[in-house]
Amino acid sequence: MKTSVLVALLAACALAAGCAHKKGFEKEGFAYGCPIGDTKISSMEDLTKAKTVYEGKRTTIVDTEMRCTMTGDLIKVDTTLNNDSSKVKRINYKFRWIDREGMRAADEEPWKPLMLYDNSNLLVNTVSPNNKAVDFRLILRSEE
Amino acid sequence: MNTRQVALVASLAALILVAGCAQEKTRYGDAKGVETLTNQYGSTDLQIMAESMARSMLQAPVIASSNLPVVTVQEVRDKTSEYIDTRAITDSIRSELQKGGRVRFAVDAAGMNQQTEELKRQQSDLYAKDSAAEMGRMVGAQYRLEGNIISIVKQVKDTKDVYYKLNLQLWNIRNGLLEWSDEKEIRKTTTRG
Numbered sequence: 001m002k003t004s005v006l007v008a009l010l011a012a013c014a015l016a017a018g019c020a021h022k023k024g025f026e027k028e029g030f031a032y033g034c035p036i037g038d039t040k041i042s043s044m045e046d047l048t049k050a051k052t053v054y055e056g057k058r059t060t061i062v063d064t065e066m067r068c069t070m071t072g073d074l075i076k077v078d079t080t081l082n083n084d085s086s087k088v089k090r091i092n093y094k095f096r097w098i099d100r101e102g103m104r105a106a107d108e109e110p111w112k113p114l115m116l117y118d119n120s121n122l123l124v125n126t127v128s129p130n131n132k133a134v135d136f137r138l139i140l141r142s143e144e
Numbered sequence: 145m146n147t148r149q150v151a152l153v154a155s156l157a158a159l160i161l162v163a164g165c166a167q168e169k170t171r172y173g174d175a176k177g178v179e180t181l182t183n184q185y186g187s188t189d190l191q192i193m194a195e196s197m198a199r200s201m202l203q204a205p206v207i208a209s210s211n212l213p214v215v216t217v218q219e220v221r222d223k224t225s226e227y228i229d230t231r232a233i234t235d236s237i238r239s240e241l242q243k244g245g246r247v248r249f250a251v252d253a254a255g256m257n258q259q260t261e262e263l264k265r266q267q268s269d270l271y272a273k274d275s276a277a278e279m280g281r282m283v284g285a286q287y288r289l290e291g292n293i294i295s296i297v298k299q300v301k302d303t304k305d306v307y308y309k310l311n312l313q314l315w316n317i318r319n320g321l322l323e324w325s326d327e328k329e330i331r332k333t334t335t336r337g
Binding site: 108 | 199
């Protein structure tokens with residue numbers, strides 16, 4: 001009886017571990033395909049918080065989902081921005097690319113204007129400018 | 145002129161001086177900032193289009209295969225209702241791609257005169273034969289980049305709407321196949337009041 005309980009417990013543990021693995025933590029140092037280095041990421045919210053930087057005038061637009069993949073040796077990023085207010089919002093955004101040494105992998109990108117309809121999501125995607133870029137940050141600021 | 149008149153003239157002169165000084169103020173700005181002074185084609189449009197096209201082209205199979213294809217830049221035709229220096233668009237795209245390290249660029253039609261003149265100059269008796277660039281060593285491009293930029297402008301009373309679309313194509317010179325093509329659209333609306 002005791003043995004069967006132990007076996008059942010072990011099976012439950014293995015199942016839980018398997019499910020946790022499927023959440024997207026596919027490779028060490030990556031979450032949802034995005035490079036995270038040593039940062040502890042346990043959810044999509046953790047990832048978007050770690051990757052998004054707010055500069056200048058704060059915006060209420062939030063990054064709700066981010067997924068990355070490699071196209072050759074370039075990082076492709078898909079990110080969903082959400083406007084949960086009842087007003088149209090205008091923001092500026094850019095990506096900052098970081099190399100292995102933590103330095104800028106490319107020149108600073110130009111700010112790009114973006115309009116988000118009220119209560120809507122907008123998918124923004126990009127690809128790294130060169131193969132020196134191993135990490136990135138999404139920079140957001142309000143244009144209002 | 146009495147004292148009162150002298151004081152009046154002095155006051156007026158001081159006012160003109162102050163007004164004159166207040167008119168001009170020059171500051172450096174952010175070259176990568178969003179520029180919305182007018183709704184004509186501007187620096188932000190140029191930067192956004194160049195970046196978007198270069199990043200898209202980096203993912204094209206012929207470029208991503210990393211065998212450093214040789215590309216020549218041809219004309220981007222300005223089909224808009226305003227004057228746009230389309231050379232600035234292709235120059236920016238070329239710089240962005242060059243920094244990406246995936247493409248090599250062959251001298252284009254616009255630079256051909258300077259190239260051949262320099263080659264001829266090096267063939268003259270002024271240069272040492274062993275270090276002079278030889279004739280017949282130029283590399284021909286495998287692909288040519290060309291495109292169009294169009295605009296649609298609409299205006300009613302106090303609102304002006306401008307839509308720009310840049311379309312670029314990468315053609316295989318040998319077989320005439322279209323290897324990559326992409327578009328970037330920009331819409332700007334100006335309202336008065």
